[in-house]
Amino acid sequence: MEVKIQSVHFDATEKLRSYIDKKLSKVEKFSDEVISAQVQLKVEKPEVAMNKYTSIKVLVKQGELFAEKVCDTFEEGVSLCVDSLLRQLEKYKEKRHAK
Helix, strand or coil: EEEEEEEEEEEEEEEHHHHHHHHHHHHHHCCCCCCEEEEEECCCCCCCCCEEEEEEEEEEECCEEEEEECCCHHHHHHHHHHHHHHHHHHHHHHHHHHC
Protein backbone atom coordinates (compact mmCIF):
# COMPACT_ATOMS: atom_id res chain seq x y z
CA MET A 1 0.00 0.00 0.00
CA GLU A 2 1.27 3.42 -0.92
CA VAL A 3 1.14 5.98 1.91
CA LYS A 4 1.44 9.72 1.26
CA ILE A 5 1.94 11.98 4.27
CA GLN A 6 1.37 15.71 3.97
CA SER A 7 2.22 17.95 6.91
CA VAL A 8 0.97 21.54 6.81
CA HIS A 9 2.67 24.35 8.78
CA PHE A 10 5.33 22.00 10.23
CA ASP A 11 7.75 19.21 9.31
CA ALA A 12 6.74 15.73 10.45
CA THR A 13 9.49 13.89 12.31
CA GLU A 14 10.73 10.49 11.22
CA LYS A 15 9.32 9.05 14.45
CA LEU A 16 5.83 10.36 13.57
CA ARG A 17 6.11 9.04 10.01
CA SER A 18 7.09 5.56 11.22
CA TYR A 19 4.21 5.64 13.74
CA ILE A 20 1.76 6.44 10.92
CA ASP A 21 3.18 3.64 8.74
CA LYS A 22 2.90 1.18 11.63
CA LYS A 23 -0.73 2.11 12.34
CA LEU A 24 -1.75 2.06 8.67
CA SER A 25 -0.26 -1.41 8.26
CA LYS A 26 -3.24 -2.62 10.35
CA VAL A 27 -5.59 -1.26 7.70
CA GLU A 28 -3.64 -2.99 4.94
CA LYS A 29 -3.69 -6.32 6.81
CA PHE A 30 -7.44 -6.03 7.40
CA SER A 31 -8.35 -5.95 3.72
CA ASP A 32 -6.54 -6.75 0.47
CA GLU A 33 -8.73 -4.23 -1.40
CA VAL A 34 -6.84 -1.25 0.03
CA ILE A 35 -4.89 0.56 -2.69
CA SER A 36 -3.36 3.63 -1.03
CA ALA A 37 -3.69 6.07 1.86
CA GLN A 38 -3.32 9.83 2.07
CA VAL A 39 -2.60 11.35 5.48
CA GLN A 40 -2.89 15.06 6.13
CA LEU A 41 -1.52 16.56 9.34
CA LYS A 42 -2.16 20.20 10.16
CA VAL A 43 -1.55 22.45 13.17
CA GLU A 44 -4.46 24.82 13.78
CA LYS A 45 -3.85 27.86 16.00
CA PRO A 46 -0.61 26.78 17.73
CA GLU A 47 -1.42 28.52 21.03
CA VAL A 48 -4.51 26.38 21.79
CA ALA A 49 -4.89 22.81 23.07
CA MET A 50 -6.69 20.30 20.84
CA ASN A 51 -5.11 21.89 17.78
CA LYS A 52 -3.75 18.90 15.85
CA TYR A 53 -5.93 18.11 12.83
CA THR A 54 -5.48 14.63 11.34
CA SER A 55 -7.29 13.28 8.29
CA ILE A 56 -6.77 9.98 6.51
CA LYS A 57 -8.27 9.02 3.15
CA VAL A 58 -7.99 5.37 2.14
CA LEU A 59 -8.64 4.37 -1.46
CA VAL A 60 -10.22 0.94 -1.93
CA LYS A 61 -11.19 -0.83 -5.15
CA GLN A 62 -14.81 0.37 -5.07
CA GLY A 63 -14.42 3.88 -3.59
CA GLU A 64 -12.77 5.60 -0.67
CA LEU A 65 -12.98 5.76 3.10
CA PHE A 66 -12.30 8.91 5.13
CA ALA A 67 -11.71 9.80 8.78
CA GLU A 68 -10.70 13.04 10.46
CA LYS A 69 -10.03 13.95 14.08
CA VAL A 70 -8.82 16.95 16.07
CA CYS A 71 -6.75 15.97 19.12
CA ASP A 72 -3.94 17.07 21.44
CA THR A 73 -1.31 14.98 19.62
CA PHE A 74 -0.94 13.64 16.10
CA GLU A 75 -0.36 10.14 17.48
CA GLU A 76 -3.76 10.20 19.20
CA GLY A 77 -5.40 11.56 16.05
CA VAL A 78 -3.83 8.88 13.83
CA SER A 79 -4.83 6.14 16.26
CA LEU A 80 -8.47 7.33 16.40
CA CYS A 81 -8.63 7.72 12.61
CA VAL A 82 -7.27 4.21 12.05
CA ASP A 83 -9.84 2.79 14.49
CA SER A 84 -12.59 4.59 12.58
CA LEU A 85 -11.25 3.36 9.23
CA LEU A 86 -11.15 -0.23 10.47
CA ARG A 87 -14.85 0.00 11.39
CA GLN A 88 -15.61 1.51 7.97
CA LEU A 89 -13.63 -1.26 6.26
CA GLU A 90 -15.58 -3.89 8.17
CA LYS A 91 -18.88 -2.38 6.95
CA TYR A 92 -17.46 -2.08 3.43
CA LYS A 93 -16.50 -5.77 3.41
CA GLU A 94 -19.94 -6.79 4.73
CA LYS A 95 -21.65 -4.87 1.93
CA ARG A 96 -19.35 -6.40 -0.70
CA HIS A 97 -19.98 -9.95 0.53
CA ALA A 98 -23.76 -9.38 0.76
CA LYS A 99 -23.94 -8.76 -3.00
